[in-house]
Every structure is written in C-alpha cells, then in structure tokens.
Amino acid sequence: MNTEKILHPILYIDDEEDNLTVFNATFRRNYKIHLAISGDKGLEIMKKHDIHLVITDQRMPEMTGIEFLEKIIPLYPDCIRMVLTGFSDVEAIIQAINKGRVYRYITKPWNKDELKIIIDRALDNYDLKQQNKKLVEDLKEANQNLEQKVARRTKQLEEQKIEITDSIHYASRIQSALLPPNEDMDRLLPSYFILNKPRDIVSGDYYWVSHKDNKVIVAVADCTGHGVPGAFMSILGITFLNEIISNAETIIPSEILNELREHLIKSLHQTGREDETRDGMEIALCIVDLVTKKLQYSGAFRPLYLIRDQELKEFKGDNMPIGVYEDIENSFSNKEMHFKEDDIIYLFSDGFVDQLGGPKRKTYRSRKFKQLLLNIHQKPLSEQKEILEKEYEEWKKDIEQIDDIM
Structure with a gap:
C-alpha cells in the first residue's frame, strides 16, 4: 500500500539562479518544486504540469512577474498567485492586486517558517x-x-x-485549520476560554489571535450569513488580518479595522449601490501591550466588556461595519486604558444574546448577559464556559439555534 504523501506542485520564477537554488533547497521536501529562470520558461512548465501555486519575482528582464501573472490568469484561473520580490514600491503592489490578482505580495528577504x-x-x-x-x-x-x-x-x-x-x-x-492553534493560544494568553457554537457545520463567526512587538492582538468577528457563505467571509477576514499585521510597522486597533474594511470592500467589489448586497462583518479587536500593560480597543458594532473590582464596564464599538457603508470615510475610533492583573475581558458575537428562548420565547438580551458575566467572572474560566453553555441550552430548550455563537 502506497502511503506516500502527494506534494502540491509549486512553480517558482526568479531571474537569479542563486535564489532558485535556495528556494528549492528550503522547500523541496514540502512541495513538488518547479523552477524557471524567466517568464517564458515558466509558461512552458505550466503547459506541461498542473501547477497549484505560482511564486514569481517582480523585476525580471523581458517579462515582469506581474506581466507573467496577467498571462496565466485566463489560462489557469484556479492557480494561486504570489509575488516575492526585493522591491516594495506602491505602484508594483497596486498592479499586482489589480492585474495579477495576487494572493500575497511578499518582500525579500523572506523567513523560511x-x-x-x-x-x-x-x-x-x-x-x-x-x-x-x-x-x-x-x-x-x-x-x-x-x-x-x-x-x-x-x-x-x-x-x-x-x-x-x-x-x-x-x-x-480547513476553516478550523485557519484558526489559531491551541499551542499559540496557550503561549500568547495566560488564561482564556473559547465558546464556539456554529449554527451549521461551518460558521460565520471566528476568533483570531496574533502577536507582534510584545503585543498580543485578539479579535472576535461575526460575518454576514451562516454556514458556507459566512465561512467564506471568515476566511477572507482571517487572511486579511494576517496580511495586515504581517505588513504593519505599527499596530493600532482602529487602523487595523480601517485597513480590514478597505481590503474587504476591494475584494468583494463593493460600490455602495442600493441594489448590491451589504456583505461584511462586525468585529471587536483589542491589543494588550505586555510591557506597558496598556489595553487598546476598536470595534465595528461589537463591544468589549471589562470587569474590574466587581464592576462591568462596556466599551462600545462604532456603529458601522467592516464593509461598504454610507459614511465610508469615517475612521474607526480607538480606545485606550491600563490593564490590571485581575481584569477580565470578554469579546463575543451577538449569537448568545439574540437567541430566542425562555418562557416567553424572547431574546436573551444584553442586560441579562452582563449580569450573568458579573455573577460568574471570579470562577475559573473553564467553569465559566460550562456555566455559559448550560445557561444557553436551558434558555433555548427545543427552539432552533438562530445564529452562530462565539
């Protein structure tokens, strides 16, 4: 029985042979590598092989990387396209997005991992x-x-x-694989719990965690729709957030949300016409500086709850989504505060408070949710999760779950 793993075929194009050699030596065990010294050689390889991913240098003689990507789009539309270059001029990035329809634009030198x-x-x-x-x-x-x-x-x-x-x-x-792995969560967050109850098999709600410059970034988002449509939107959100943090020189929550909104509008080709769908997402995003103990927060509709000294303080998000909006020029606001050792933060979507249930078949409501959190916030986090799950099921009973819960 043949159990050998089938490797994804990747084409790497660069006019410098040393770069080709290094790339091949680095990744030949992980992928089936095809190398080309020019765009023309790359086209010959693509005629002969089913290439899943193309990574090309930008500045090459005779044919640039973007020109190469333009040629292969109509011929191999399913192939993922990336630009890997030592130059990061804005015009090249814009052309890569508009003409080459790239998945990522990465500057050299690159890190293997x-x-x-x-x-x-x-x-x-x-x-x-x-x-x-x-x-x-x-x-x-x-x-x-x-x-x-x-x-x-x-x-x-x-x-x-x-x-x-x-x-x-x-x-x-696949969606689960894109979420932060438990090892990263345990390493970045001293204590936490995640209550994730998709309405369908896949979810439009997602959480996201990253770190940069001694800062931990945490977000919870609620995408338009449920099931597969919501899951597609969540994948976009996760991908864009990773790209934004990777390329950012400074990280400020409001600027992250502004850039995320811009990426999403461009990706969905939203113009603001009345007859088009208003797909997008709500999100709460906070950054904790582990050195200065400063907490920053920005939100699109979604709030942040902070409990300190037996008191719950609500930081409300801006009343606009990540997506096309009438006042699209408005920037998201940024809130700052100092974070104390015993503080506890809750980020969540609206699925819990909007669930129908109880004797009168009404929504759970935010006020009841706040009181529940105040009642349980001093308990261990694992116990808090169990209490919330039990409270939800007792409230919902035999009524259908109406939304994803995160």
Missing part, C-alpha cells in the same frame, strides 16, 4: 476552491438527472447530500 505558513495557507485556499468547484459540478449533474425516475432521483439526491455534507465537513476542517 513565515513563508511556509503563507504557502500552506495559500494551498489550503486552493484545495478549498477545488472542493467547491467539485461541489458545483456535482450539483449540476444532479440537476441534469432530476427528470429521471423517482426512485433513482431520490437515491441520487441522497448520495449527493452525503457528498455535500462531507465537502462541508472538509471545509470545516
């Missing part, structure tokens, strides 16, 4: 696209067979339901 994380996420993105493409093809096949006999039609639909569910479960694994 960081670049591998980026490549792995890009390939996860490729795998997810292939799964969705296969799902669409399966659905088309189902539609072609709808006029067949009832028994056969029913059987086919049952088989496809299983396949779709399996595909969504696979998408759920």
Whole structure:
C-alpha cells in the first residue's frame, strides 16, 4: 500500500539562479518544486504540469512577474498567485492586486517558517476552491438527472447530500485549520476560554489571535450569513488580518479595522449601490501591550466588556461595519486604558444574546448577559464556559439555534 504523501506542485520564477537554488533547497521536501529562470520558461512548465501555486519575482528582464501573472490568469484561473520580490514600491503592489490578482505580495528577504505558513495557507485556499468547484459540478449533474425516475432521483439526491455534507465537513476542517492553534493560544494568553457554537457545520463567526512587538492582538468577528457563505467571509477576514499585521510597522486597533474594511470592500467589489448586497462583518479587536500593560480597543458594532473590582464596564464599538457603508470615510475610533492583573475581558458575537428562548420565547438580551458575566467572572474560566453553555441550552430548550455563537 502506497502511503506516500502527494506534494502540491509549486512553480517558482526568479531571474537569479542563486535564489532558485535556495528556494528549492528550503522547500523541496514540502512541495513538488518547479523552477524557471524567466517568464517564458515558466509558461512552458505550466503547459506541461498542473501547477497549484505560482511564486514569481517582480523585476525580471523581458517579462515582469506581474506581466507573467496577467498571462496565466485566463489560462489557469484556479492557480494561486504570489509575488516575492526585493522591491516594495506602491505602484508594483497596486498592479499586482489589480492585474495579477495576487494572493500575497511578499518582500525579500523572506523567513523560511513565515513563508511556509503563507504557502500552506495559500494551498489550503486552493484545495478549498477545488472542493467547491467539485461541489458545483456535482450539483449540476444532479440537476441534469432530476427528470429521471423517482426512485433513482431520490437515491441520487441522497448520495449527493452525503457528498455535500462531507465537502462541508472538509471545509470545516480547513476553516478550523485557519484558526489559531491551541499551542499559540496557550503561549500568547495566560488564561482564556473559547465558546464556539456554529449554527451549521461551518460558521460565520471566528476568533483570531496574533502577536507582534510584545503585543498580543485578539479579535472576535461575526460575518454576514451562516454556514458556507459566512465561512467564506471568515476566511477572507482571517487572511486579511494576517496580511495586515504581517505588513504593519505599527499596530493600532482602529487602523487595523480601517485597513480590514478597505481590503474587504476591494475584494468583494463593493460600490455602495442600493441594489448590491451589504456583505461584511462586525468585529471587536483589542491589543494588550505586555510591557506597558496598556489595553487598546476598536470595534465595528461589537463591544468589549471589562470587569474590574466587581464592576462591568462596556466599551462600545462604532456603529458601522467592516464593509461598504454610507459614511465610508469615517475612521474607526480607538480606545485606550491600563490593564490590571485581575481584569477580565470578554469579546463575543451577538449569537448568545439574540437567541430566542425562555418562557416567553424572547431574546436573551444584553442586560441579562452582563449580569450573568458579573455573577460568574471570579470562577475559573473553564467553569465559566460550562456555566455559559448550560445557561444557553436551558434558555433555548427545543427552539432552533438562530445564529452562530462565539
């Protein structure tokens, strides 16, 4: 039985042979590497091989990296595209986004571990696209067979339901893989708990944690929609946040949200027309400086709760989303405070407080939620999570869950 792992094929293009040699030596055990000294050589390789990811240098003689990417978009639309270059001029970045439709623009010199994380996420993105493409093809096949006999039609639909569910479960694994791993959470946060209850198999709510310059960045977001649509939006959010923090020289919550909004609007081609959908997300994001003990917060609709000395203080987010909005020129606001040792912070989506339940089948409401947190905040965090789960189930009882909960 052959258990050898199938490696993703990657094409790396650079006009300097030393760079090709280093890249191949670094990643040849992780991926099936194809190397090209020019754009023309790269096109020849792509004709012969099914390339999943292209990484190209920008400034090359005869054909630039962006010109190469422009050529392959109509021929190989599923291939993920990245630019890796020693030059970071703004015009090249804009062209890479608009003409080359790149997944990431990375400047040299690169770090092996960081670049591998980026490549792995890009390939996860490729795998997810292939799964969705296969799902669409399966659905088309189902539609072609709808006029067949009832028994056969029913059987086919049952088989496809299983396949779709399996595909969504696979998408759920990909979505989970994009979330911060437990090892990173344990390393960055001294104590925490996560209550994550998707309404469907995949969720439109997500959490995100990162660190930079002795600062820990934590966010909880609620994307438009549930299930697969919400999950796609969450993947966009996670990808953009990683990119923003990676490229930022200084990290300020309000500036992160401003940039996240700009990325999302461009990605979804939002113009603000009345007839277009208003997809986007709500988010609460805070930064804790581990040296100065300063806490910064900014939010898009979502608040931050801080409990100190038996008192709950609410820091409200701005009344605008991450997405297209009437007052799009308005910047998100930034709030600062000092963080004390016994302080406890809660970030959350609106799924818990909006859940219908109780004797009168009404929403749980924020006031009741605040009092619950005050009652339990001194208990161990693992116990707090159990209490919240129990309270939710007792409130909801047999009523359907109406939203994702984070």
